[in-house]
Amino acid sequence: MAKPQSIQVRGLNEAVRALKVIGVPAKEISAAAADSGEIVAREARTLVPVKTGALRRSIRVSKQQRKVVVRAGGSRTPYANPIHWGWFRRGILPNPFFSMALKLNIEAIYTRYFENIETLINKYK
Numbered sequence: 001m002a003k004p005q006s007i008q009v010r011g012l013n014e015a016v017r018a019l020k021v022i023g024v025p026a027k028e029i030s031a032a033a034a035d036s037g038e039i040v041a042r043e044a045r046t047l048v049p050v051k052t053g054a055l056r057r058s059i060r061v062s063k064q065q066r067k068v069v070v071r072a073g074g075s076r077t078p079y080a081n082p083i084h085w086g087w088f089r090r091g092i093l094p095n096p097f098f099s100m101a102l103k104l105n106i107e108a109i110y111t112r113y114f115e116n117i118e119t120l121i122n123k124y125k
Contacts, residue, residue, distance in 0.1 A: 015117065023124045032116035033068040036109045037061040040070045043101035048072070048083075055080060072098065 019029050041061050048056050058080065059072045073080025086094030102109070 019117070019120060019124075022121065024120045028120055030063045030068060032113065032120060034061050034063055035116055036113040037068045037070045039105050039109050039112060040098070040101050043105050044070070044072065044097050047097035047100050049095055049097070055083065070098070 016029055020026070038061055041059050044059050045056050048059065050056055055072060055077050058074050058077045059070070061068060061070050072084070082090070082092050083095055084098055085096070086092050
């Protein structure tokens with residue numbers, strides 16, 4: 001199958017399909033997204049409130065089948081959501097460290113992601 005001479009993309013799903021058409025392995029597409037997710041994780045680690053450091057250490061980027069997710073919490077830190085979103089009945093005010101990390105870095109995230117995608121296109125065209 002011949003590689004296309006040009007690619008027109010209207011959305012992220014189409015972009016991923018187009019990258020696969022030109023031969024970019026799914027692992028490399030996922031790695032490009034994960035690299036952008038690390039920007040959010042790194043910033044969130046600086047903004048999260050710290051008592052023991054367990055919540056900070058739980059912030060991670062995970063690659064799932066079709067997406068990359070930045071998350072915090074787990075069985076050892078089940079309080080991640082109440083810390084972020086608040087729990088008014090218990091007197092816990094919101095501390096939206098993830099939302100702030102995303103807001104503070106949205107341009108850098110987009111820039112990094114598109115740079116990574118451009119690198120993949122140039123590598124496999």
